Amino acid sequence: MLAVVRRYEAAGFRAWPAAAVHYDGTWVVRLTAGHPAKRLNSVNPLDPGDTHAIE
Template structure:
């Protein structure tokens, strides 16, 4: 199932390319100033096992979003995994 979700995510990234894309492990940080779409302005975790240093990584993502004048937004999918989901709750 996760492989299918990854393919859908990749298709979405190609269909709605962000102006800036940063990687933090397997988290994809997508930002586009002046555009409100969450797909273009979100952190997209792509591996449920990538749970190292969550608090620090959220802080880094938050600073990037702040620089773009956007609220920090995570797109939660099966690829986010339960550890990150619980941390964000």
């Protein structure tokens, strides 16, 4: 099931590319200033099991 979710996430990332993408471990931070699509400004876990250093 996780493989299916990852494929959908990857398709979404490609469909709405962000202006800046930063990675922190297995988390991705997507930023696009001034764009109405909220998905372009988001923090997404690439591995739902990665809870290291969550504050």
